[in-house]
Amino acid sequence: MDRIRIVGGRPLNGTIPISGAKNATLPLMIASLLTEDTLILDNVPRLADVIQLQRILGNHGVDIMIAGKRAGEAVNNGRTVHISAKSIVDTTAPYELVSKMRASFWVIAPLVARMGEAKVSMPGGCAIGTRPVDLLLMALERLGATIEIEGGYVIARAPRGLRGAEITFPKVTVGGTHTAMMAASLAQGTTVIENAAREPEIGDVADCLNKMGARISGAGTSRIVVEGVPRLHGARHTVLPDRIETGTYAMAVAMAGGDVLLQNGRPELLQAALDVLIETGVSVTVTNEGIRVGRNGAGLAPVQVATAPFPGFPTDLQAQLMALMTRARGVSRITETIFENRFMHVQELVRLGAHIHLDGETATIEGVDRLKGAPVMATDLRASVSLVIAALAAEGETIVNRVYHLDRGFERLEEKLAACGAAIERISG
Numbered sequence: 001m002d003r004i005r006i007v008g009g010r011p012l013n014g015t016i017p018i019s020g021a022k023n024a025t026l027p028l029m030i031a032s033l034l035t036e037d038t039l040i041l042d043n044v045p046r047l048a049d050v051i052q053l054q055r056i057l058g059n060h061g062v063d064i065m066i067a068g069k070r071a072g073e074a075v076n077n078g079r080t081v082h083i084s085a086k087s088i089v090d091t092t093a094p095y096e097l098v099s100k101m102r103a104s105f106w107v108i109a110p111l112v113a114r115m116g117e118a119k120v121s122m123p124g125g126c127a128i129g130t131r132p133v134d135l136l137l138m139a140l141e142r143l144g145a146t147i148e149i150e151g152g153y154v155i156a157r158a159p160r161g162l163r164g165a166e167i168t169f170p171k172v173t174v175g176g177t178h179t180a181m182m183a184a185s186l187a188q189g190t191t192v193i194e195n196a197a198r199e200p201e202i203g204d205v206a207d208c209l210n211k212m213g214a215r216i217s218g219a220g221t222s223r224i225v226v227e228g229v230p231r232l233h234g235a236r237h238t239v240l241p242d243r244i245e246t247g248t249y250a251m252a253v254a255m256a257g258g259d260v261l262l263q264n265g266r267p268e269l270l271q272a273a274l275d276v277l278i279e280t281g282v283s284v285t286v287t288n289e290g291i292r293v294g295r296n297g298a299g300l301a302p303v304q305v306a307t308a309p310f311p312g313f314p315t316d317l318q319a320q321l322m323a324l325m326t327r328a329r330g331v332s333r334i335t336e337t338i339f340e341n342r343f344m345h346v347q348e349l350v351r352l353g354a355h356i357h358l359d360g361e362t363a364t365i366e367g368v369d370r371l372k373g374a375p376v377m378a379t380d381l382r383a384s385v386s387l388v389i390a391a392l393a394a395e396g397e398t399i400v401n402r403v404y405h406l407d408r409g410f411e412r413l414e415e416k417l418a419a420c421g422a423a424i425e426r427i428s429g
């Protein structure tokens, strides 16, 4: 198993190219199941989760062609992927594949919409508390599918097709909104999705579906209207930049000090996080090329933050902010409102010398003058990157074990940080 070795104490200076968003790429790839034609996606990041989803789609009979690097193309350019679900040979998504990544459960929506049936294993993914799928299934039922649960599998059937309906989510759910939107695109009649998630990736998927011939309006607001169409066609779409990767590197610079351009970063995708960084005393400047983040010598001010659905502070940046606040001058409070049990990074940060007290869903972080390197363990995708951030400011050597979690969501992390001066390397095996 690969490990990452970091020696802390070096500032970051230079440019970090931001990759295409993982959380848009996955549903966009899944949307390819809605059409017989080819969907072409540009700016697809090289991530373990993307490869895993390729396997899952391949199992349904989907052909995926990844264009090679063309002459003159920089290594950091995302890849172009051609996806063709001309014939779906199997409507079952087996446990062995789905259990590795929660978002793969979302294939249930396009499969039942196009094929009239789907049998999908209950999901797995990051170990961050119970992450049920009841709201996704409620949405499909509202659209006329029947749902049965048998032997760990969900079987959805709609032999005569789905019908438009009003779907009101009692809780904001990104996966629920994606799946409702995809399924409703091929339903007969109009669907109204109330209390929809407003995450930018929802808007990106809606844009792509509209290019494929769907009729979706209101994506990006909490009320989405979908007029169903009988069929969708091929399209070409560029994946939007990853706001979580952008915020993560912004916090890395805030932690290590220095001055870095986050190339292609788009401020409107993470304004709440940038506002928090500004509050800590970090300088954030928007340029034509992206977002420039800098900190020179000054200490970090503590903050009080609660995670919230977009446009609030994202849960996917909670662990990274906590790492940063371990070095603040004073006491910070971070409350997690989206996922229970998303604090597995706390005990590892404490191993590096952080002072953190957990009380229910709130962590109180008392900033310390110094962290000290130690061996630590990555437990989930976002938690693992918080350990890297802490290690950048820790004295001596930190070894982050189990970095396969990082590879699920961060493209070439160690190369991007090393190019800006971090002492970081991957140890294989």
Ligand code: UD1
Pocket (backbone or CB within 6 Å): 022, 023, 024, 026, 102, 103, 130, 131, 132, 133, 134, 135, 136, 137, 171, 172, 173, 174, 175, 176, 197, 315, 316, 338, 339, 340
């Ligand atoms: C997506 C993101 C993930 C992010 C999360 C919240 C992708 C691939 N993943 O995950 O990175 O952390 O949004 O921004 O885009 N819930 C239910 N029943 C359901 C579905 C969800 O109770 O049927 C609950 C969840 O347990 C959680 C909350 O709703 O408490 C939000 O979850 P949701 O927005 O659905 O997260 P994901 O779509 O899985």
